[in-house]
Amino acid sequence: MTERERIQKQRSERAKTSSSEVTVDATKGDQLKADLDDLLDEIDEVLEENAEEFVRNYVQKGGE
């Protein structure tokens, strides 16, 4: 079986998700949710202080 045929096979098997895969996905999902929460906790330190003014002043000339 070539590499690419394997991809297709994995793909067709992916439809029939086993219970163990669900567990793995759920764990990964929780981790991603936690990462997002961490980012949202810190984001105000990174965001421009006056969002209104920052957004209003960001004006570009068209290009290309």
Next chain:
Amino acid sequence: MAIAKVLGIETEYGIAGGPDMDPITSSSIIVNAYAQMGRTRINWDFEGETPDMDARGRVDLTSFAPIVETHLANTVLTNGARLYVDHAHPEYSSPECRTPREATLYDVAGEEIMRRAMGIANDSLEASQAITLYKNNSDGKGNSYGTHENYLVRRDVEFAHLIRAMVPHFVSRQVVVGAGKVGAETEAGLDYHPSFQLSQRAEFFEEVVGLETTLKRPIINTRDEPHSDAERFRRLHVIIGDANMSQTATFVKLGSTALLLACLEEFGPEGFPAMPKAPVHAVRSFARDLTLREAVPCDDNRSRSAWDFQDELWHVANSYALRTGASVIASSDEVTLLLTQWREMLDGVLDDRDAVADRVDWVAKWRVVTGYQSRYSLTEQNAKLRAIDLQYHDLRPTHSLAQRVGLRPLSTDEEVREAVHNPPDSTRAYFRGQCVARYPEQIVAANWDSVVFDLGEGPLQRVPMIDPLRGTRALTAELLETSATASELLDGLDR
């Protein structure tokens, strides 16, 4: 027979700040700052620039061809790229690359070059005058600037076939490679009040086919400026793309398009999904459809969503790779990686968005925007959400959100550092970059298809490079390494 898909990306960066807040001045400061720190003060050579030549075989007098600006800062780098001021933006045009992964690396190198240029420029400016760069495509107020891809295509592929085969991809690929945008900003978009769109650029497209890039933007751009042997090659200039922060998205954007072009060259347009009946409507409505399920009628009387198009196109590309090996695109490992990533991203945006938030820009941005909005119960119009959108693309490490959302890198920092200074091995960019690094005093100018030397006596000497696959490390490294001077190099080339 398909030909090697030599490819690259040009990106105009958004720019803010500067001593007089004038974007042209600020852009010149950025380009000059980098050029003066580096080894290159070599000018760009405008010979061979014909942006008003139409691929449909005529010059369209009703359209507005771009004006080539020759007075603004413009330089060639040792990695073979061009760094210059285009209109009111600093632009990095990557060197010609041989594979999608390599072209992605040189796009990331361009980002690093812009970051360094910003640092050098700001060292000599007051804090209140500091310049900030953004790798994005619009200001949220109806002004857009481009990220253009270029692909080497056989000249004898009929242009009508290019349109027929590629429009379905160009209207739908935003579901996997769109950079995402909060709100809308054109008349066409504002009517629908979308809270979020898949693509920065979709709402700016007004025509299916055309020559312009700044007005009446077309899905297929007909600029016929091959920068190579015009008898054999065409350069497909793709203007309908977003600047990606995700390296994997850039890789899949380039790789999927290159695979489909090679498939078209090899087997013709028959196996491709039918065109949408109204492509401009399709690209705009797909951008606003976060369910990815809304279908549009097509020329074969079926209806397809953007996701359906991508699913069919993935199968077209996959079967092309199975039948031919796709060696004109990349090694079999790289082609496998490409098809796997494209497939995973496509399945993820439909079934499990969290799983692809480390690769799909619009998903990564959308999660932060919607997460922040719901945490603080904000309205869709809140300026903070637009600030998040802008700062996703901010190049400053202190302010970049793209650097904080956990995007998966494709290249190592070491590879990026190398690519900032050194050209790719496998195209004529190798010869260009090496000449700029080795003989800067003797080079008057350079461009995509030639390098011009001034040896101090006699006429200027132009070394033509009309084949993008000549001038590689394999063909020229020995001569370059044994030529201590430009004069020796030119003698060697004559032999």
